[in-house]
Amino acid sequence: MKTSGLVELEAVLAVARHRSFRAAADELSVSTSALSHAVAALEARIGVRLFNRTTRSVALTEAGAQFVGSVAPALSTIREALDQAGSFRDTPSGTLRINASVGAAKQVMPVFIAYLQRYPEMKLDLVTEGRLIDIVVEGYDAGIRLAETVPQDMIAVPFGDRQRxxxxxxxxxxxxxxxxxxxxxxxxxxxxxxxxxxxxxxxxxxxxxxxxxxxxxxxxxxxxxxxxxxxxxxxxxxxxxxxxxxxxxxxxxxxxxxxxxxxTPPLDGLCLYYTGRRHAPAGLRALIETIREHADAVRKRAAAPAKKSRRGAATGG
Missing domain, CATH: 3.40.190.10 (Periplasmic binding protein-like II)
Known part of the structure; x- marks a missing residue:
């Protein structure tokens, strides 16, 4: 397979997700012109137009929709194989795409900072929005939401205290x-x-x-x-x-x-969640471990004042 093949396929899937060459280029960290050339090269090679383009919109053609439907699962399998091979590295590398609400993102930022400091070869692409999405369909590695909103078919990792x-x-x-x-x-x-x-x-x-x-x-x-x-x-x-x-x-x-x-009784707090239908990449496993360490540290800090308070009550302080 040509090296450019995977790049072109990733380009097509990104444009299909965003319905925009500019947004897809931002996701893939390439120029809009480079992305457009990659898609055009693939269309020329297979002899089929995959997108209908106007100055205001981008939409899949019927052939494009069938192509994306067939390629997306295969490319997901390839990514998983690459992730599994990469898990043997001493230090995780690559990019994690995370979807979260604005409030959740603000609360988890200290963990993200600690994670990137620990794993300098990792990159985080964080997208914040209020609507609940299907993280698999939208191409995210994980999401962060209140536990009560996490889909039941996802693996959830609790983060932080219960909330009110x-x-x-x-x-x-x-x-x-x-x-x-x-x-x-x-x-x-x-x-x-x-x-x-x-x-x-x-x-x-x-x-x-x-x-x-x-x-x-x-x-x-x-x-x-x-x-x-x-x-x-x-x-x-x-x-x-x-x-x-x-x-x-x-x-x-x-x-x-x-x-x-x-x-206003307490509710279950935030969770990082991800699909269990494929192997979790090394970078995601490292983030999960960082979240668990942070949660343990928060629990220990919360317990320390409580012990002091009980001693003070016992002595009349």
Whole structure:
């Protein structure tokens, strides 16, 4: 097989995934012109046009769709063979493509930094988006999401502590509005509504003593990014429903006040997940090990203050 053969096939699959030569070129770290020449060379060699191109769009032809459907599994098998051979290296190398929500990516960045420092021959390609995707179809090695959203056919590696949501508002807001005591009281409050990637408005979820409640809150502001919701809550525009990870600093600093805490039980935390249908590449196995080491370190740090607190309680401190 010519060396260029695999490059051309990877180029076709990348363009098919992104429906864009520019985005595919960015993924493969090549110029758009080089990618276009690679695809054109393959089309010329097999005598079939694989893509219909216009100035605004790129779409597979019928022949192209059949070609991609046949080539993608074969190329996946070849990649797996290369990964297995590469696993015998002392140091993992290559590129890992990871898909995560923005919040998950922010939380896992310390692990990614430690991973890249430990394995300098590895590269991470992290894509953040709110929508849930099929990481296999979209060409990712792994995803990072809350455990409850991970597909059941995936292998999940827990990362970090359990998480809780929090209803928060500014002191200025509560100076003018009586704090809600139950989720039903939210009907009398201005709330910062959250739009999900699907376009639907998220209904705030609560649970206490086995009673689950969903509230379609009212408000004059609808946003789709936690950082913007946090800023709006600080400015007194209404109540926000965010993860503790997003609001802990503000709660500690007094810029936000929490309500309905007894209605927000903990949820399983983040997981890195990947398919078990093929051999995990060496780079992914190394990332999993780094995540587990980080999780163990977090648990040990969390346990240390608890022991000190018990000693203080025993001595009246």
């Amino acid at each position: 949501f929090a209803v928060v508002g500014s002191p200025e807001y509560f100076a003018k509005h009586k704090p809600p005591r139950t989720p039903a009281d939210l009907k009398a409050h201005r709330c910062i509504r959250s739009r999900m990637p699907s376009g639907q408005i998220y209904q705030w979820e609560f649970e206490r003593r086995g009673q689950a409640v969903r509230v379609d809150v009212e408000g004059t502001l609808t946003l789709d990014e936690p950082g913007l919701m946090l800023a709006a809550a600080r400015d007194g525009l209404g109540l926000a429903y965010l993860t503790e990870w997003n609001v802990n600093a503000d709660l500690a600093g007094g810029t936000l006040v929490r309500v309905l805490e007894d209605w």
